[in-house]
Amino acid sequence: DTGVSQNPRHKITKRGQNVTFRCDPISEHNRLYWYRQTLGQGPEFLTYFQNEAQLEKSRLLSDRFSAERPKGSFSTLEIQRTEQGDSAMYLCASSWGTVETQYFGPGTRLLVL
Amino acid sequence: GQQVMQIPQYQHVQEGEDFTTYCNSSTTLSNIQWYKQRPGGHPVFLIQLVKSGEVKKQKRLTFQFGEAKKNSSLHITATQTTDVGTYFCAGVGTNAGKSTFGDGTTLTVKP
Numbered sequence: 001d002t003g004v005s006q007n008p009r010h011k012i013t014k015r016g017q018n019v020t021f022r023c024d025p026i027s028e029h030n031r032l033y034w035y036r037q038t039l040g041q042g043p044e045f046l047t048y049f050q051n052e053a054q055l056e057k058s059r060l061l062s063d064r065f066s067a068e069r070p071k072g073s074f075s076t077l078e079i080q081r082t083e084q085g086d087s088a089m090y091l092c093a094s095s096w097g098t099v100e101t102q103y104f105g106p107g108t109r110l111l112v113l
Numbered sequence: 114g115q116q117v118m119q120i121p122q123y124q125h126v127q128e129g130e131d132f133t134t135y136c137n138s139s140t141t142l143s144n145i146q147w148y149k150q151r152p153g154g155h156p157v158f159l160i161q162l163v164k165s166g167e168v169k170k171q172k173r174l175t176f177q178f179g180e181a182k183k184n185s186s187l188h189i190t191a192t193q194t195t196d197v198g199t200y201f202c203a204g205v206g207t208n209a210g211k212s213t214f215g216d217g218t219t220l221t222v223k224p
Binding site: 033035040041042043044045048055056059091093101102103104105106107 | 114117119146148154155156157158161201203210211212213214215216217
């Protein structure tokens with residue numbers, strides 16, 4: 001399967017703990033996006049990369065959130081000092097060039113207790 | 114910032130009836146995409162519209178992009194139970210970059 005993969009698929013953590021999610025995009029895609037989705041809402045943009053450069057980060061994203069894509073391939077999203085409000089599905093998507101057709105991964109569902 | 118709104122939020126139809134969802138952006142878009150998300154699944158790309166007034170068809174699905182490139186619609190003819198899911202539009206602003214998703218229209222189809 002050459003689609004977008006995300007790990008882990010589920011994460012349960014206690015408030016205050018740090019969590020890290022990984023996304024492996026489709027291999028030839030140079031753009032990678034992170035979104036957060038809660039029940040009944042559309043995907044909410046968090047950040048995106050073109051190759052290894054982080055080009056935009058949502059103003060809604062607090063300093064507790066950081067993302068990296070060190071070699072322009074896989075990406076990690078870290079949330080420090082998790083809060084209950086961080087509970088959501090975290091989606092990763094990738095695309096080629098400036099064509100904005102995005103291919104989504106299955107997501108990582110985070111539950112903060 | 115750019116806002117994308119979709120209506121209706123929910124639509125319940127009898128199998129065989131038609132369905133339409135509307136998407137409106139607060140700003141002019143360079144393009145718009147439509148995605149479908151099945152319950153428990155992730156968004157799956159359906160189509161991208163780029164040109165003003167563009168109309169594209171995929172079998173029973175018809176997609177339109179408004180002349181002003183600020184609105185779009187998805188129409189499904191003769192719905193089937195396999196059409197169940199949430200349909201999202203996502204608009205890309207004229208400065209390119211990120212997509213802004215609407216909150217979707219959830220379609221349920223009664224057999």
